[in-house]
Amino acid sequence: xxxxxxxxxxxxxxxxxxxxxxxxxxxxxxxxxxxxxxxxxxxxxxxxxxxxxxxxxxxxxxxxxxxxxxxxxxxxxxxxxxxxxxxxxxxxxxxxxxxxxxxxxxxxxxxxxxxxxxxxxxxxxxxxxxxxxxxxxxxxxxxxxxxxxxxxxxxxxxxxxxxxxxxxxxxxxxxxxxxxxxxxxxxxxxxxxxxxxxxxxxxxxxxxxxxxxxxxxxxxxxxxxxxxxxxxxxxxxxxxxxxxxxxxxxxxxxxxxxxxxxxxxxxxxxxxxxxxxxx
Amino acid sequence: xxxxxxxxxxxxxxxxxxxxxxxxxxxxxxxxxxxxxxxxxxxxxxxxxxxxxxxxxxxxxxxxxxxxxxxxxxxxxxxxxxxxxxxxxxxxxxxxxxxxxxxxxxxxxxxxxxxxxxxxxxxxxxxxxxxxxxxxxxxxxxxxxxxxxxxxxxxxx
Numbered sequence: 284x285x286x287x288x289x290x291x292x293x294x295x296x297x298x299x300x301x302x303x304x305x306x307x308x309x310x311x312x313x314x315x316x317x318x319x320x321x322x323x324x325x326x327x328x329x330x331x332x333x334x335x336x337x338x339x340x341x342x343x344x345x346x347x348x349x350x351x352x353x354x355x356x357x358x359x360x361x362x363x364x365x366x367x368x369x370x371x372x373x374x375x376x377x378x379x380x381x382x383x384x385x386x387x388x389x390x391x392x393x394x395x396x397x398x399x400x401x402x403x404x405x406x407x408x409x410x411x412x413x414x415x416x417x418x419x420x421x422x423x424x425x426x427x428x429x430x431x432x433x434x435x436x437x438x439x440x441x442x443x444x445x446x447x448x449x450x451x452x453x454x455x456x457x458x459x460x461x462x463x464x465x466x467x468x469x470x471x472x473x474x475x476x477x478x479x480x481x482x483x484x485x486x487x488x489x490x491x492x493x494x495x496x497x498x499x500x501x502x503x504x505x506x507x508x509x510x511x512x513x514x515x516x517x518x519x520x521x522x523x524x525x526x527x528x529x530x531x532x533x534x535x536x537x538x539x540x541x542x543x544x545x546x547x548x549x550x551x552x553x554x555x556x557x558x559x560x561x562x
Numbered sequence: 563x564x565x566x567x568x569x570x571x572x573x574x575x576x577x578x579x580x581x582x583x584x585x586x587x588x589x590x591x592x593x594x595x596x597x598x599x600x601x602x603x604x605x606x607x608x609x610x611x612x613x614x615x616x617x618x619x620x621x622x623x624x625x626x627x628x629x630x631x632x633x634x635x636x637x638x639x640x641x642x643x644x645x646x647x648x649x650x651x652x653x654x655x656x657x658x659x660x661x662x663x664x665x666x667x668x669x670x671x672x673x674x675x676x677x678x679x680x681x682x683x684x685x686x687x688x689x690x691x692x693x694x695x696x697x698x699x700x701x702x703x704x705x706x707x708x709x710x711x712x713x714x715x716x717x718x719x
Contacts (some may be wrong), residue, residue, distance in 0.1 A: 383693025
């Protein structure tokens with residue numbers, strides 16, 4: 284049972300942002316797999332707007348060198364979409380590991396971002412694809428990079444009057460790409476660590492290396508210094524070791540020493556060595 | 563209260579539901595479909611699984627208003643005590659039912675899988691079941707029961 288609240292099933296984006304602008308204490312709900320659990324535990328929300336029936340918030344479409352993903356697109360759809368499998372493989376792989384089949388049929392990519400858990404699976408691959416978010420309100424819209432959107436664990440720049448409506452990512456062609464997560468079990472487990480990568484190489488030379496680490500620091504991040512060191516250089520063991528070292532240093536700088544680092548850092552080191560192909 | 567019209571086990575139905583009412587409670591209390599079980603209540607165990615547009619969903623985390631215009635199936639769609647679905651018979655034959663609490667969810671997930679994939683591998687069966695917990699049988703009998711029932715779906719064309 285849930286505490287009492289009023290709910291509205293919005294049919295259009297306009298209807299949703301108008302309700303956000305005019306109402307007091309209005310909360311958007313998409314899949315409900317996080318919000319309703321929190322409400323059952325006592326969190327109170329008085330007015331819910333269900334945005335999953337809004338056609339404009341659904342689906343995956345190509346747009347030139349980018350892919351548009353509607354914020355209310357489910358993880359199931361993201362993980363099986365042919366366009367994402369072809370040009371954003373890390374995102375498809377990450378989405379296919381979220382929760383359980385039922386959770387993936389219900390939960391949405393926009394909900395995953397707005398909830399902004401440090402271990403949200405979709406964040407790291409979206410950082411690799413330089414995701415841009417469209418955020419709408421009754422006054423208009425703004426576009427923000429995902430890296431700026433999440434400000435702290437479970438905190439974003441969304442105000443109570445705004446709705447995340449669209450995620451646009453870069454199509455990466457000619458990259459080897461993937462997502463690896465470490466969790467207590469293969470299924471139904473929150474990841475303890477996740478690494479997304481997309482790497483473009485030619486003749487053993489790194490042309491464009493994109494890495495993102497999730498479930499480790501308060502916000503998933505791109506180890507930019509390691510990426511910069513690798514780009515343009517020939518793949519050699521010393522170089523990979525140096526890049527791994529820079530990445531681990533950056534994690535320590537962000538988080539300080541954490542008890543979990545005893546196992547997390549060696550796992551990241553080994554995953555990065557494998558991903559970068561240096562041993 | 564809001565009126566919700568949807569297809570329930572093949573028939574179009576309309577019911578008034580509360581804004582904050584869960585699909586789980588609406589199905590059990592308004593439609594007397596007691597196969598829909600509540601266990602963990604937080605979307606982790608799968609006992610409350612129902613099919614929405616033929617895909618498994620947790621009814622304990624779904625608002626009743628959400629199914630407006632959609633197709634909902636519960637275990638009652640598969641068969642009843644006098645006329646069990648071959649999948650249900652297979653569960654009995656394999657001893658895949660002990661306390662029975664997880665069984666409706668397991669059957670619906672299996673039904674949904676076999677409708678889409680008539681010849682699933684063991685890995686695909688296990689993946690499909692990964693959102694449903696059983697604390698009695700240890701899954702082996704359930705997996706075997708599903709494998710054994712697959713030919714029925716193949717012969718249905």
